Amino acid sequence: MASLTSVVKTADFILSRPTLSKIVNPVAKAFVAYAGYREMGLKFNDLIAEESVVNQKAISRLPDNEIYARNYRFITAHQLALSHQLLPTNKAIQPEEDNHYLIPYILEAEKEAFEKAELDNIDV
Amino acid sequence: MLSRVSARSLSTATKSIKVAARDAPGALTTLSVVVNNAGSKTGKSGVAHLAAKFNFLNTGSKSALRFTRESELLGGVFSTNVTRDAIVLNTQFLKEDLPYYVEALGSVLTNTSFRPHEFTEVVLPAAKAEYEAAHASNAFTAVESLHELSFRKGLGNPLYYDGTTKISVDEVAQFASDAYKQSNVSIFASGANPEDLDTFIGESSFAYLASGSTSAAPVELFKGKESRIRAAGESGAFIGVPVKTSEFGKYETLSAAIGSSVLAGAPSPLSKIAGASSFLYKYQDAGLFVVSVTGSAAEVAQGIKQAKKVVDSVSTTDLTNATKATQLSVALQSTFESPLDIKADASPVKLGEFNYVAIGDVDVLPYANEL
Numbered sequence: 001m002a003s004l005t006s007v008v009k010t011a012d013f014i015l016s017r018p019t020l021s022k023i024v025n026p027v028a029k030a031f032v033a034y035a036g037y038r039e040m041g042l043k044f045n046d047l048i049a050e051e052s053v054v055n056q057k058a059i060s061r062l063p064d065n066e067i068y069a070r071n072y073r074f075i076t077a078h079q080l081a082l083s084h085q086l087l088p089t090n091k092a093i094q095p096e097e098d099n100h101y102l103i104p105y106i107l108e109a110e111k112e113a114f115e116k117a118e119l120d121n122i123d124v
Numbered sequence: 125m126l127s128r129v130s131a132r133s134l135s136t137a138t139k140s141i142k143v144a145a146r147d148a149p150g151a152l153t154t155l156s157v158v159v160n161n162a163g164s165k166t167g168k169s170g171v172a173h174l175a176a177k178f179n180f181l182n183t184g185s186k187s188a189l190r191f192t193r194e195s196e197l198l199g200g201v202f203s204t205n206v207t208r209d210a211i212v213l214n215t216q217f218l219k220e221d222l223p224y225y226v227e228a229l230g231s232v233l234t235n236t237s238f239r240p241h242e243f244t245e246v247v248l249p250a251a252k253a254e255y256e257a258a259h260a261s262n263a264f265t266a267v268e269s270l271h272e273l274s275f276r277k278g279l280g281n282p283l284y285y286d287g288t289t290k291i292s293v294d295e296v297a298q299f300a301s302d303a304y305k306q307s308n309v310s311i312f313a314s315g316a317n318p319e320d321l322d323t324f325i326g327e328s329s330f331a332y333l334a335s336g337s338t339s340a341a342p343v344e345l346f347k348g349k350e351s352r353i354r355a356a357g358e359s360g361a362f363i364g365v366p367v368k369t370s371e372f373g374k375y376e377t378l379s380a381a382i383g384s385s386v387l388a389g390a391p392s393p394l395s396k397i398a399g400a401s402s403f404l405y406k407y408q409d410a411g412l413f414v415v416s417v418t419g420s421a422a423e424v425a426q427g428i429k430q431a432k433k434v435v436d437s438v439s440t441t442d443l444t445n446a447t448k449a450t451q452l453s454v455a456l457q458s459t460f461e462s463p464l465d466i467k468a469d470a471s472p473v474k475l476g477e478f479n480y481v482a483i484g485d486v487d488v489l490p491y492a493n494e495l
Contacts, residue, residue: 061241112187119193 004048004106005114038093039086041076045102054113058105066101140306141330143322146460148315153222155215156312156461157229160408161338162303163209165278170285171299173254176206177247178296179213180228184235185329188242191228200225208271208279209408211303212461222316223324229311230329233304238297247296255284262357263418266483267405270364273349273479274412278341307337312461343409347477350492359484360399360418361428363435363495365475367404367411373469375404375413376454380468381446382415382434386453393434397427402435406457406464421485432495435475443470 014020032038037047050059062070080086164172180202181188195202200217202225213232215225258264272280285291309330313321325331345366367375383392385401394400399419405412415435417427450468458464480492 063240112189115187116189119189122193124197 003110003114004103005110008103008107032098036086038095038098040080041073041087041091041093043073043093043098043101045100046070046073046077048102048106054109055106058102058109061105061109062102070101140335141325141333142310143313143318143325144310144460145313145316145318145321147317150315151219153217153219153225153313153315155217155222155225155229155314155316157213157233158310158312158461159211159213159233159304160209160308160310161340162211162299162308163207164281164283165208165340165407166303166338167299168291168295169281169289170251170287171291171296172211172303173206173251173283173285174243174247174291174296175300175303176204176211177251177254178236178238178242178300179204179211179232181242181246182237182239183231184237185231186228188246194224195228198224202228206283208281208283219315222313222320223328226321226324226330227328230325230331230333233309234329234332236300238293238300240293243293243296251285252287255286258284262353262355262483263360263362263416265353265355266360266362266416266481267364267414269351269353269481269483270362270414270479271405271412273351273481274346274364274366275343275410276346278343279407279410279412301334303338304333305336305338306333307335309333314460340409345410347479350480351482352486352489352491353481353483354486355483357484358418359421359424359489360416360482361424361489362481362483363415363428363432363475364479364481365413366479367413369408369410372404372406372411373450373467374471374473375411376466377443377446377450377468377470378402378435378438378473379404379413380449380453381438381442384449384453386456387449390449393438394431397430397434398423400427400431406466421488424484425488425490429490429495432475438473440470440472443472446470 014024032044037044048055050056059067059070076087086092162172162175164170166172180191183191195217198217198221200215200221202213202215204211204213206212213229215229217225268282272282274280311321311325311330345368347366365375379402380387381392382402383390383394383400385403388395388401394402394415397417400415400417402413402415405414415431417424417431419427447468447470454464454466454468478492480495482489482491
């Protein structure tokens with residue numbers, strides 16, 4: 001899987017080109033609307049697969065309040081899934097709440113992992 | 125042109141950093157940075173220890189891992205420790221790597237990132253391990269307790285972070301930015317060309333060190349206190365007398381006359397008692413003269429009474445005879461980084477009121493008034 005670093009790099013590239021972002025932005029908005037995770041009470045960063053060493057490390061470094069909020073969202077989503085319900089629009093995660101609380105931590109952990117791999121294979 | 129101008133302005137920016145350099149034969153350079161008034165006597169208990177553990181971790185310019193690996197490739201070693209007076213950073217490397225390590229030390233003082241995850245993942249476990257390793261020795265615990273009795277605050281603070289109070293990473297960062305000031309910093313280089321060193325320091329991150337200095341808190345001395353600590357392992361009894369800096373000469377002479385742990389092999393009254401020795405802990409603003417006996421509880425109970433008699437019965441002739449031994453002892457303790465300037469002084473010393481710590485099997489050990 002592509003590393004998150006490269007994903008973020010691509011996203012930054014797209015955002016830096018006005019024409020490109022004009023095409024991609026509506027597609028992204030449509031994706032988010034159809035994905036429906038906000039109606040399940042989740043943020044986009046909650047969907048990032050956590051089953052990797054780097055992501056586990058990133059999650060372990062989250063501040064306590066972020067971890068608490070994250071687990072609370074998971075419980076909400078489980079409850080909604082069990083009861084086959086969606087949150088009403090005013091309770092769903094709003095676009096401005098859907099922030100990247102985890103990605104900076106993943107980027108830092110990935111940077112460390114890349115650096116370690118680079119130094120492990122260094123030619124002197 | 126531009127680079128010359130900037131180099132000059134940088135070197136004036138570092139002019140209040142004290143630099144001592146000497147050439148030495150061989151291919152090795154030893155470079156130490158001592159940050160005065162940043163030791164465990166300063167600030168909240170334990171914060172200095174945690175700040176010291178942040179040294180050589182991630183900086184703005186380089187990650188901890190990269191620095192460690194690069195240092196390994198260059199064949200250098202680095203370490204850091206906290207004393208009651210100062211935080212000390214030591215490096216040793218081949219002569220040609222001087223600019224690299226000057227820059228590395230400079231960025232430790234000016235540019236350490238203090239990342240929260242490093243605090244929980246590296247700093248706290250390392251500090252805890254160091255605390256536990258030190259306190260595995262009853263003698264260390266007793267001397268810590270003796271400091272606490274003799275000075276209460278400041279020099280009486282625990283040397284290492286014990287986890288009693290919660291310290292946040294922001295407090296550590298704040299402590300570092302308060303303490304890492306130009307006039308507090310001294311650089312000692314052995315085996316380096318002084319002019320080269322000055323140039324490298326002027327061009328390095330040391331130039332970004334905030335100017336100014338911090339002063340040490342005033343020291344109060346307390347006497348006549350006693351503490352008894354139940355502990356498994358070796359027993360020990362410790363007599364401690366807080367000493368003013370002006371009295372260092374007198375007490376060094378007394379220590380040499382009765383038997384100092386610095387001159388362990390020499391015949392002396394204390395060397396006839398099993399496990400007995402004396403030592404003068406010397407700090408910037410005060411000292412602590414300690415007479416100790418360690419060993420099995422029964423031996424210690426006998427030994428500390430004899431040791432107390434030895435100290436009380438020391439005569440002026442004994443002190444005068446110990447002048448040469450004092451000079452040797454001072455010379456042995458004096459290093460390039462912390463030169464000692466103590467003159468032997470054979471004027472009579474009375475122990476008088478003293479602080480006393482008994483550790484180990486305290487059922488057997490005597491009380492202070494029984495000595």
